[in-house]
Amino acid sequence: xxxxxxxxxxxxxxxxxxxxxxxxxxxxxxxxxxxxxxxxxxxxxxxxxxxxxxxxxxxxxxxxxxxxxxxxxxxxxxxxxxxxxxxxxxxxxxxxxxxxxxxxxxxxxxxxxxxxxxxxxxxxxxxxxxxxxxxxxxxxxxxxxxxxxxxxxxxxxxxxxxxxxxxxxxxxxxxxxxxxxxxxxxxxx
Amino acid sequence: xxxxxxxxxxxxxxxxxxxxxxxxxxxxxxxxxxxxxxxxxxxxxxxxxxxxxxxxxxxxxxxxxxxxxxxxxxxxxxxxxxxxxxxxxxxxxxxxxxxxxxxxxxxxxxxxxxxxxxxxxxxxxxxxxxxxxxxxxxxxxxxxxxxxxxxxxxxxxxxxxxxxxxxxxxxxxxxxxxxxxxxxxxxxx
DNA sequence: ACCTGAACACCGTTCAAGT
DNA sequence: ACCTGAACACCGTTCAAGT
Numbered sequence: 001x002x003x004x005x006x007x008x009x010x011x012x013x014x015x016x017x018x019x020x021x022x023x024x025x026x027x028x029x030x031x032x033x034x035x036x037x038x039x040x041x042x043x044x045x046x047x048x049x050x051x052x053x054x055x056x057x058x059x060x061x062x063x064x065x066x067x068x069x070x071x072x073x074x075x076x077x078x079x080x081x082x083x084x085x086x087x088x089x090x091x092x093x094x095x096x097x098x099x100x101x102x103x104x105x106x107x108x109x110x111x112x113x114x115x116x117x118x119x120x121x122x123x124x125x126x127x128x129x130x131x132x133x134x135x136x137x138x139x140x141x142x143x144x145x146x147x148x149x150x151x152x153x154x155x156x157x158x159x160x161x162x163x164x165x166x167x168x169x170x171x172x173x174x175x176x177x178x179x180x181x182x183x184x185x186x187x188x189x
Numbered sequence: 190x191x192x193x194x195x196x197x198x199x200x201x202x203x204x205x206x207x208x209x210x211x212x213x214x215x216x217x218x219x220x221x222x223x224x225x226x227x228x229x230x231x232x233x234x235x236x237x238x239x240x241x242x243x244x245x246x247x248x249x250x251x252x253x254x255x256x257x258x259x260x261x262x263x264x265x266x267x268x269x270x271x272x273x274x275x276x277x278x279x280x281x282x283x284x285x286x287x288x289x290x291x292x293x294x295x296x297x298x299x300x301x302x303x304x305x306x307x308x309x310x311x312x313x314x315x316x317x318x319x320x321x322x323x324x325x326x327x328x329x330x331x332x333x334x335x336x337x338x339x340x341x342x343x344x345x346x347x348x349x350x351x352x353x354x355x356x357x358x359x360x361x362x363x364x365x366x367x368x369x370x371x372x373x374x375x376x377x378x
Numbered sequence: 379a380c381c382t383g384a385a386c387a388c389c390g391t392t393c394a395a396g397t
Numbered sequence: 398a399c400c401t402g403a404a405c406a407c408c409g410t411t412c413a414a415g416t
Contacts, residue, residue: 014399039389048401053391113358155370158363162351169302174347178371181344185374203380228408237382242410 018055020045025062033106034063061122063111067104071126074101078133088146091137092183095160098130099175102164109164116157131157151186159186207244209234214251222295223252249311252300256293260315263290267322277335280326281372284349287319288364291353298353305346320346340375348375 010018024045028036038059042052056062077097081090102109115123116131135153142149159182167175199207213234217225227248231241245251266286270279291298304312305320324342331338348371356364 011398017400037389038391049391050393050402051400054399059390110358117359151370152366154363155366158355158359158367159370161358162355162367165354166347166351169299169350170306170347174343177341177344178347178351181340181348181374182367182371183374185370185372189378200379206381226408227410238410239383239412240381243380248409 014055017045017047017051021047021052021055021062022066026066029063029066029105034059034108034111038062058122060111060115064122064126067123067126070101070104071130074098075129075133078130078137082137082140086146087137087141087144088187091141091147091156094134094137095156095163095179095183098134098160099164099167099179102161103167103172106168109161109168112164113161134160145188147186148188155186159183203244206234206236206240210236210241210244210251211255215255218252218255218294223248223297223300227251247311249300249304253311253315256312256315259290259293260319263287264318264322267319267326271326271329275335276326276330276333277376280330280336280345283323283326284345284352284368284372287323287349288353288356288368291350292356292361295357298350298357301353302350323349334377336375337377344375348372 009015021041025036025041028041028044038052039049042049045052052062056065074097078094081094084090085093102112105111112123112127112130115121116127118124121127131153134157138147138151138153138156141147142151159179163175163179163182166178198204210230214225214230217230217233227241228238231238234241241251245254263286267283270283273279274282291301294300301312301316301319304310305316307313310316320342323346327336327340327342327345330336331340348368352364352368352371355367
């Protein structure tokens with residue numbers, strides 16, 4: 001089951017435009033964050049603003065396309081993690097992977113958070129799947145007796161989100177310290 | 190030593206405009222967050238946009254004026270907390286107080302974070318003082334042997350900030366759970 | 379001393395008209 | 398099928414001119 005969905009073939013010029021928009025948007029998001037100007041992206045890509053909207057009806061749709069590959073890699077990694085390691089190690093590694101991913105663009109932590117909450121977001125499916133993997137790994141760590149019995153999957157998702165955001169606000173080092181501290185707080189010593 | 194600074198008297202009409210702007214801004218920030226439209230605030234207050242800028246040269250200056258009273262109350266509380274309680278209780282209460290304060294306006298957690306980082310922000314002094322109180326209370330808890338020796342004041346500030354942000358993103362309940370979990374992680378149980 | 383509001387340089391989003 | 402770009406409804410910020 002692919003996450004990508006069936007993309008029926010585009011006309012050659014449309015395909016080129018789509019590709020150029022994605023490249024330009026990646027650079028713009030990287031430099032100015034997920035709220036980078038869409039008009040500027042279209043301009044830099046050498047197309048009219050309407051063309052951008054034609055390909056990506058919303059900022060979330062553009063972000064979803066941009067994150068497609070990275071998310072698929074995360075999903076694959078998250079699905080193979082259980083069994084590979086001791087449950088607590090697997091969970092901690094997962095938390096680090098997602099937090100590192102969220103560091104791709106400034107504002108991404110908040111954006112993904114909205115994607116999880118908003119069922120109509122083009123990012124909702126992706127965010128739900130990320131949260132599902134978190135839930136599964138948390139469950140295993142809990143059953144292994146490594147995680148406190150009261151610690152929910154939502155708690156771990158909140159920690160990952162908060163750690164990601166802290167990385168944007170202060171420094172990756174401070175984010176890592178928060179992660180360590182939070183893991184210690186969820187753990188049955 | 191007052192935090193307020195000496196405000197020399199304004200002309201009567203200017204004083205009225207300033208007051209109206211603050212009232213309107215409080216409502217707008219409460220409804221739309223700290224990034225609420227300044228033009229709309231001026232319009233709702235019945236003054237021209239230039240008048241708003243005349244009184245508050247930046248969004249941070251407006252926010253600082255808006256938060257003045259609440260911050261002074263926080264400072265007073267934070268200064269009297271040591272000695273009132275067991276060190277860890279004092280620190281935990283402080284964390285809750287600041288997080289509850291940050292819930293006043295959506296986006297305030299991030300805004301205060303920037304104010305701490307940016308030395309030129311009109312909020313810098315306030316944020317530094319909040320961080321200073323956190324540092325002091327953390328130090329006391331550490332010396333009392335309640336906090337891990339490796340836990341820094343910056344760690345506690347990061348936790349407060351992350352908890353505040355989580356409250357905005359998800360729910361106050363989830364924020365409280367994150368706070369409890371983080372305190373457990375910082376503590377020498 | 380203070381206020382006004384036009385002016386400038388931007389935005390996001392839609393949609394009729396073109397190819 | 399797809400692209401263009403004008404049109405609309407907004408922004409933040411400055412500053413000459415008024416009172």
